Every structure is written in structure tokens, then in C-alpha cells.
Amino acid sequence: MLLRFKIKNFLSFYEETVFDMFPNIKRPTFSHHIYNDMTVPLLKQAAIYGANGSGKSNFIKAIFFVREFVTHENFLKLVDLDDYIFQLTKEKSQTIYFEIEFYHRKKYYLYCVEINRKEIFEKLSISGIGKAEDKLIFERRGKNIIATSVQNENAVKQLLSMNPESSILPLNLKFPVLSSLDPKYVYDWFSKKLGIISVNSRIPMLINLMSRKPKILNFANEVFENIGIGIKTIEISDIPFEEWASEAKNATDLQQIIDKNPLQMNSNITQLQNNRNVLNITIQKGIKTVQELLFDQFGQSGYHKKMKISAQSDGTMRLLTLIPALYDAMFEQKTIFIDEIDNSIHPNLMFELLRFYVNNPTNGQLIFTTHTTKLLNQQELVRPDEIWLTEKSEGNTKMYSLNDFKLHNTLNIENGYLEGRYGAVPVIEVFSIEQ
Secondary structure (H helix, E strand, O other): OOOEEEHHHHHEEEEOEEEEEEOOOOOOOOOOHEEEOOOOOEEEEEEEEEEEOOOHHHHHHHHHHHEEEEEEEEHHHOOHHHHHHHOOOOOOOOEEEEEEEEEEEEEEEEEEEOHHOOOHHHEEOOOOOOOOEEEEEEEEEEEEEEEOOOHHHHHHHHHHOOOOOOHHEEEHHHOOOOOOOOOHHHHHHHOOEEEEEEEOOOOOHHHHHHHHHHHHHHHHHHEEEEEEEEEEEEEEEEHHHHHHHOOOOOOOHHHHHHHHHHOOOOOOEEEEEEOOEEEEEEEOOEEEEEEEEEEEEEEHHOEEEEEEHOOOOOOHHHHHHHHHHHHHHOOOOEEEEEEEEOOOOOOOHHHHHHHHHHOOOOOEEEEEEEEOOHHHOOOOOOHHHHHHEEEEEEEEEEEEHHHHHHHHHHHHHHHHHHHHOOOOOOOOOOOOOOO
């Protein structure tokens, strides 16, 4: 789980900015929002507010950049570094800096990286979390490495010479040159325990995911039942391909695709329409099978009917995209970042969805950007230390916690925010059109 994240000279984050998930232990409200079963207490959620263009999405892009760098050896070869360096100053620094501290497998890790065109510096330590000295695992500058457990120093240099733009973490996964298991554990956290959902994220293999993991489908039904959007249940229908093809209009096209790419056990063919996973074709017990999501929806006078995914609203589809992420934050000890969590979702529905999350047992974290001020309710939903604000000045994003302000626990935070007491709201001048 995430402890803190530091950014410098990345997109609109020119000055060093620190985000953290540490609770203010002096605040007594919503103690169930805090994980107290570790050495360092951590919050289970954080909401990030700010005007359009203030840097909220850039914050999400920053964590995405770090994850991709750590998990994909060719990531920097596929991007232009100039696109990510802060541009709005005459004296430009050419170095992007990140520092991230997190908890995984009962250890606290601290990973730092500096990236510029000339070389990469990265350092991994077991964090002393302020109570002891950090224990170095490795320190790398360019092609040179200092580590406590190098199996073959020449092999490390050779690996880095072959791909000097890569982090050592994905290289070590392919060619283990560090004897310690910690670099692998750190790679695993970034690749398996850190989830990022963008505004336009879709799950092209949604049906297959819910078929393989029925717990997620069951969870989706529990969520839909609790938030009341007119859907009784969601289920996956399994129909033999030949039976399905006798009535489907596009069966011939799909048969041609299958002929070119014969299905094997554990393989799938997914069909998308309007960015929706309308069906999945797989092999079940040796039989070619078509899977579809069906939504049992309420109609008039108690009537209900099973409807296909194509009949669902954009809001329902956005909610379906969030379901696996919400499941991971609740049950898989994952840290999930979501940009514009409220996109296409009504404020009341968003409120109930988050209340469902915070009031149930969890073991992960949910960090999201939003414009829905209804969520700023410290009597029912959030603690002030769970609210972060972004504000841009001269092109530079400043990020700060509402916990920095003295707030009585009866204060209406939503009204105060909209009135501009805490900043991070748009300054809109009166405008007119001259004719």
C-alpha cells in the first residue's frame, strides 16, 4: 500500500510536491478509514479536487509513468522525454524526479528515480520509515551499480549497457543478477498491486474476467443491489456457438475470425462494439461457447427482463469499469488510482458507491480525482486528511491537503470549498461577446 509519492519537474509539477496517505491521528472521526494493523497507520482512501487544468490528471499520469518505467524495459524508448519535462520556465531542468514509499509483503520500500537524457539514477531501499536508517538494496547511476547482493557485477553492467534507458527492475526479472528477492517483490508491487484507471479506460476482456473470477461478478451484483439503479442482477450466459450462430447476424464474420485464429483451451476471442465487451468466445468442456453479459432490469408493474450490454447506459458502463478496481481495493490489497471517478456517474450514485466502499472491510486503497463536491461530507463520508487539493500558479501545480487547515468537525466543507476558502477552484471572470 502507498505511503507517499513525491514528484518534481514532471508535466505541471515543477516544484517538489509530496502526496501521502498518512492520517492525522488527532482527528477522531471515521477511525475505520484507517489501517492501524501496521507499523505506520494508513488511510484507505483519498479524494483529489481542483479546477480544470490544475494538474489532477497530471498526478495520475505521474504514477502511471513510474509504473510503466519500472515494469517495461523499453518504456522510455517509446516516449519523448521532452513531453513530460516541465516547459514553462526559461531555466529548464532536464531531470524528472520521483520518490515512492510503499508497503508490500510486510516490508516498507523506498524507491527513488531521476531520469534525464544522459543517464538514469535509481535507488531502492528498505525504508526505516523514520524510525531507523534505510537499508540499501541497490543504487544505480547510469551503467554503474552499488548493491548489497550483486551476483555478477559485470553481468549487471552488460545488461545496462544493452538497455541504458531501462530500470534495472524489469531487467533483473528477465536475467536475475541481484541475489536479493526484494527487487522482484518491488517489481511485483508495481505490476500487480498498483492499478490505474484513466477517464477513458475500458475492460475489453470484461466478460472473460468475470467468468474466470466469479467473485468479481458476485461483488458486482452486491454493489448494484445496494446502489439501486434498476438492475436486479448481472449474469453471464453460456451458449454453444452453433446454437448462438443460428440467430446471430454477425455469426459468419465471427466464424471467419475463428477459422483464421482457431480457439485453444484457455484462449478467447472478444468482440467489442462502441467500446463495450459484447461477447466472449471460448472453449468450455471441449465445446465452443459464446458468453454474454445479461442485465436483469426492472420494468413497469414489477416486470423485469434480461437485457444485453448494448442496451446499457454510459453511466452503467463506467460503473462496470470501476467494479473490478473497487473489488481490488477492497479485497486484493491493491492501491487503485482513478482519474475522474465520477465520469458519467450521478453525484448521488457516486456518494453511495464510496459509502459502500468506506463502510465495508477493506485491505487496499482508493485514490481518485473528482469534481463531485457532494463527496466533501465530513459527517458521512470523508475525513479532512483524505482530501487533497490542486492549484496551478504560473504553470506550476501545487498540491496540498485539507488537513493543513484548521477545520471543526461540524463545518460544511462543501460550502467552504465552493466559496473558495481553501483555494483549488476556478477563477472565472465575467465575459461577453462583442458584436
